[in-house]
Amino acid sequence: MNAPRRPTLSAPSQLVLRRLAALQNQRLLVVNYPDDYFLLRLRSDQPNAKITAFGHDYATYAHVREHLCSAGYPTDDLVFGPVQPPAGRPYDVALIFLPKSRPLLEMTLAMAVPLLPAGATVYLVGENKAGIRSSRTQLEQWVGPAKQLETGRHCVLFLAHLQRAPAPFELEAWLSHFWIKTDHLDLAVVSLPGVFSYGRVDDGTRLLLETLDPPPGERVLDFGCGAGVIGAALLKRWPHLHIDLADVSALALEATRRTMIANGLAPVQVLASDIFSNVHGVYDQIVANPPFHTGVETDYGLVTAFVQGAKQHLRPGGTLRIVVQRFLKIQPLIEAHVGPCRVVIQDRQYAVYEGINRKK
Ligand SMILES: C[S@@+](CC[C@H](N)C(=O)[O-])C[C@H]1O[C@@H](n2cnc3c(N)ncnc32)[C@H](O)[C@@H]1O
Structure with a gap:
């Protein structure tokens, strides 16, 4: 297996961790988790949070799984694919790491948002160079009015509350x-x-x-x-x-x-x-x-x-x-x-x- 591609904490992870207290005791869905020690930090700093982490990248999955295993954490809520985050679990909060393309952000929001109850909190974090600022439009279309919660390290963390229950996700449409x-x-x-x-x-x-x-x-x-x-x-x-x-x-x-x-x-x-x-x-x-x-x-x-x-x-x-x-x-x-x-x-x-x- 290759070495972790980002062995410490990426800039978006650091920004989220500044607001860690907000995630306390929550049933949290992390989408597109990063290839770094973010989930390990979250598990150790928020032992009462119920975290489901979902991503599409097998290398990231394998690296993060290895970090968690070697620190003695369970990995059954660390999920790789196939397409949608696990349904049928209750989530209060979704934390989405900005995916690499605009169409994928749209599909990610379409997949994640129907898993949340009305009023749920959605965080979206990413780097300026990856287009986080302009992705506010998509966040607002799929979730509701967004506010810039934190900036720094060339990143932005947005927060929005889900206004209304969206239609269920249908892969065929994408x-x-x-x-x-x-x-x-x-x-x-x-x-x-x-x-x-x-x-x-x-x-x-x-x-x-x-x-x-x-x-x-x-x-x-x-x-x-x-x-x-x-x-x-x-x-x-x-x-x-x-x-x-x-x-x-x-x-x-x-x-x-x-x-x-x-x-x-x-x-x-x-x-x-x-x-x-x-x-x-x-x-x-x-x-x-x-x-x-x-x-x-x-x-x-x-x-x-x-x-x-x-x-x-x-x-x-x-x-x-x-x-x-x-x-x-x-x-x-x-x-x-x-x-x-x-x-x-x-x-x-x-x-x-x-x-x-x-x-x-
Ligand atoms: C240039 S694309 C080619 C895709 C396809 N074969 C085609 O010709 O349209 C390279 C592919 O390699 C995959 N890839 C990237 N990193 C990889 C890795 N570490 N191991 C296996 N595949 C990887 C990408 O997801 C992508 O689908």
């Missing part, structure tokens, strides 16, 4: 459907807010799809599968393949399952995994448009860890086929950790590389 049509491919894609390239196919992925060859064997891993576009495209063209798909995001995994169903396809496994933390197979090919972002931050460590780990999951002679932005010098990394690497195709922005796991 799905985006689009088609990819090429000479070789006719694919329906189902996506959700928060999933990479929501509502459209990414240009890098499109280039990868244009150059799909039959993989050098039946077992394929679509790593960082997003809405499942690459794995579904492979399976549609070569239905005999056994494809596993992995992603860190519960929303991506849900979108992938739906993309598969929309095309009448059945993948072997859809896995929640932080890089290869839950991937145990050995494949003939690993295919990816790999991640370069953790939340909204650029993170080159992800692609490095992915390429470094790929060899262990490739049989000798198996291939790693990835698309990345052209300016990223990925070829030496693949040659160092996997084996000989060629450029399959490139355009002005992207390049597709294929490395072969040299036999040992």
Whole structure:
């Protein structure tokens, strides 16, 4: 498992903890909990609060779970996905950490708010650079008039009280459907807010799809599968393949399952995994448009860890086929950790590389 990405307290967590007393003895729903020691602090400072913490990021879940376990706290109320926070529990307060995109904030509010009684308190916290100030509009639309409770550390904490019971959440209303049509491919894609390239196919992925060859064997891993576009495209063209798909995001995994169903396809496994933390197979090919972002931050460590780990999951002679932005010098990394690497195709922005796991 990778080291905690934010080992101490993020700025939004610090801001919330200044107002910790307000959360005392409450039945609290924390949505989109951060990858830091916030929940650990909350548990130790507010022993009487009943905390349910919900998030969509598997790496964050695994890190926070480890913090809580090693401090001897129970983790049954720490929840990863699948899509909505747990219903059927009473909550007095929701504390929402600003998610990475505006459509995802909208969907987060639509999911969380119906779980609260009228009059309940909703806190929304986030960093200025992530757009917290302009998210006040969404908070007011979904909850009610908002007040700026605390500012500092380039963050804002808003507070609002729920004016009226909203309609129950319906996931179907948030799905985006689009088609990819090429000479070789006719694919329906189902996506959700928060999933990479929501509502459209990414240009890098499109280039990868244009150059799909039959993989050098039946077992394929679509790593960082997003809405499942690459794995579904492979399976549609070569239905005999056994494809596993992995992603860190519960929303991506849900979108992938739906993309598969929309095309009448059945993948072997859809896995929640932080890089290869839950991937145990050995494949003939690993295919990816790999991640370069953790939340909204650029993170080159992800692609490095992915390429470094790929060899262990490739049989000798198996291939790693990835698309990345052209300016990223990925070829030496693949040659160092996997084996000989060629450029399959490139355009002005992207390049597709294929490395072969040299036999040992
Ligand atoms: C560039 S997107 C590609 C998505 C999809 N394959 C496509 O082509 O549309 C990278 C994907 O990697 C996922 N990801 C990010 N960090 C990850 C991690 N630590 N482990 C596994 N997947 C991760 C993201 O959620 C995202 O879906």
